[in-house]
Amino acid sequence: MEKEELKKIIYELVEASTGKKKLKQTDILKKVSADQGVEKDEVKAALRELVDANTLIFTYFGGSFIEIPPK
Amino acid sequence: MSKKYDTPLLDELEKGAFPSFVKEIKLAAKHSDMANDLLGHTELCFKERVTHWKHGGIVGVRGYGGGVIGRYSDIPDKFPGVAHFHTVRVNSPSGFYYSAAALRDFCDLWDKYGSGLTNVHGSTGDLVFLGTKTEFLEPFFAEVSSRGWDLGGSGSAMRTPSGCLGMSRCEWANIDAMAITNDITHHYQDEMHRPAFPYKFKFKVAGCPVDCIASIARADMSVIGTWKGDIRINQDEVAKYAKTMDIKAEIIDMCPTGCMQFDGKAMKIDNSNCNRCMHCIAKMTKALRPGTEKGATLLLGSKAPIVTGALMSWVIVPFIKMEPPYDEFYDLIDKIWEWWDENGKNRERIGELIERLSFPRFLKEVGLDPHPAMIKEPRRDPFFFWSEEDIER
Ligand code: HEM
Numbered sequence: 409m410e411k412e413e414l415k416k417i418i419y420e421l422v423e424a425s426t427g428k429k430k431l432k433q434t435d436i437l438k439k440v441s442a443d444q445g446v447e448k449d450e451v452k453a454a455l456r457e458l459v460d461a462n463t464l465i466f467t468y469f470g471g472s473f474i475e476i477p478p479k
Numbered sequence: 480m481s482k483k484y485d486t487p488l489l490d491e492l493e494k495g496a497f498p499s500f501v502k503e504i505k506l507a508a509k510h511s512d513m514a515n516d517l518l519g520h521t522e523l524c525f526k527e528r529v530t531h532w533k534h535g536g537i538v539g540v541r542g543y544g545g546g547v548i549g550r551y552s553d554i555p556d557k558f559p560g561v562a563h564f565h566t567v568r569v570n571s572p573s574g575f576y577y578s579a580a581a582l583r584d585f586c587d588l589w590d591k592y593g594s595g596l597t598n599v600h601g602s603t604g605d606l607v608f609l610g611t612k613t614e615f616l617e618p619f620f621a622e623v624s625s626r627g628w629d630l631g632g633s634g635s636a637m638r639t640p641s642g643c644l645g646m647s648r649c650e651w652a653n654i655d656a657m658a659i660t661n662d663i664t665h666h667y668q669d670e671m672h673r674p675a676f677p678y679k680f681k682f683k684v685a686g687c688p689v690d691c692i693a694s695i696a697r698a699d700m701s702v703i704g705t706w707k708g709d710i711r712i713n714q715d716e717v718a719k720y721a722k723t724m725d726i727k728a729e730i731i732d733m734c735p736t737g738c739m740q741f742d743g744k745a746m747k748i749d750n751s752n753c754n755r756c757m758h759c760i761a762k763m764t765k766a767l768r769p770g771t772e773k774g775a776t777l778l779l780g781s782k783a784p785i786v787t788g789a790l791m792s793w794v795i796v797p798f799i800k801m802e803p804p805y806d807e808f809y810d811l812i813d814k815i816w817e818w819w820d821e822n823g824k825n826r827e828r829i830g831e832l833i834e835r836l837s838f839p840r841f842l843k844e845v846g847l848d849p850h851p852a853m854i855k856e857p858r859r860d861p862f863f864f865w866s867e868e869d870i871e872r
Pocket residue numbers: 521566596598600601602603604605607609
């Protein structure tokens with residue numbers, strides 16, 4: 409799968425769970441790799457680009473989570 | 480900067496024989512607004528018996544999920560100097576060696592970008608820089624990284640590995656603790672900076688069972704140097720010790736496994752029963768030396784008392800060669816992490832997970848063989864069990 413497409417899927421997953429359930433990095437890797445049938449490492453690489461670009465960020469609330477940065 | 484607050488409660492903590500963080504904060508307060516307001520803020524917390532700090536949140540440097548720990552005051556109008564009071568962890572070098580110039584440089588940087596208060600080292604092993612504002616995080620990070628330093632771990636990630644100074648100064652080091660600490664740090668950069676675990680994971684590497692780094696009590700994975708074969712005995716030196724030391728009381732009777740004998744002339748050790756505690760070697764440094772085949776024992780699972788009480792690490796691999804490129808070691812770690820990732824709950828340390836799911840299941844699923852050295856506590860029976868497949872009917 410194209411990396412850009414994977415990035416979009418990851419972003420949408422995080423967006424959809426905002427305000428409902430905080431996702432950990434491992435939740436995202438498990439879900440996206442199962443749903444899309446791709447290796448976890450591929451998902452990880454796509455997620456990393458999103459974080460490096462500040463499109464998604466790590467947050468800490470009694471555990472480390474991936475979220476959309478505040479506006 | 481002049482004194483801003485009366486702090487009768489904090490002043491109590493300057494009394495007595497021990498070093499006092501209050502004294503240090505007062506020193507810093509002479510030239511730092513942040514440190515000054517920290518005094519007033521902390522005094523108020525003590526007076527009201529309630530914390531005015533808020534934890535966590537969204538602070539960090541770009542791309543990293545750790546290394547910065549966010550703290551805010553919930554009464555920033557009263558104490559603007561500590562409205563933000565974030566902590567930055569910088570990865571310590573193996574063996575904790577610094578040049579004085581590097582330390583001075585760090586102090587100058589922290590006077591510029593932070594409160595001037597440091598904690599060297601925190602119990603994590605990092606250089607801990609206490610108290611800065613969000614807007615100073617990126618500039619401070621840029622300065623330290625331009626000098627070749629990097630942030631340490633925090634949050635649900637691998638924490639900054641640490642180890643004893645090993646072979647650089649200590650004749651007892653059975654493994655190169657500094658090299659191993661450094662190698663783990665570089666091997667797992669991703670796991671340190673991009674938190675992906677259920678909770679924190681700490682490595683501590685000790686060159687020998689004296690365990691100066693206290694890895695057995697404070698690391699999820701304790702790597703402790705050990706040896707195979709017989710303790711080397713120099714009987715002439717034993718005879719010399721006999722003149723100045725009560726060998727029976729101080730050595731023979733204190734050997735935890737009772738495997739030593741001394742008839743007034745020669746010392747004998749039943750090495751098959753020695754558990755390599757280092758007691759005799761550490762007491763009779765000239766007479767006794769460890770055996771010559773060197774390696775490490777790997778132990779897993781210790782943590783400080785938070786949820787169910789303190790846990791010590793227990794043996795999972797009695798003996799492993801620890802030589803570059805450490806493939807066997809890293810393969811095992813990867814398997815353990817995978818198992819933890821599959822089964823662990825949020826904020827569940829690996830030791831707690833093993834307690835919940837059982838040690839036999841852990842061994843089986845990561846592919847380790849049971850061994851009598853895998854005791855849970857000293858002088859307790861091993862706790863592995865027969866499974867269905869083991870029984871011949
Ligand atoms: C009466 C007041 C305080 C008590 C009793 C206290 C107690 C402790 C204890 C027991 C630890 C673990 C230390 C270790 O195991 O080595 C710790 C860690 C820490 N404390 Fe405090 N603390 C106090 C005030 C403060 C203040 C005022 C600050 C900040 C200015 C602070 C910042 C930290 C940090 C950052 C750590 C973690 C250090 C690390 O592990 O790297 N503490 N504290």
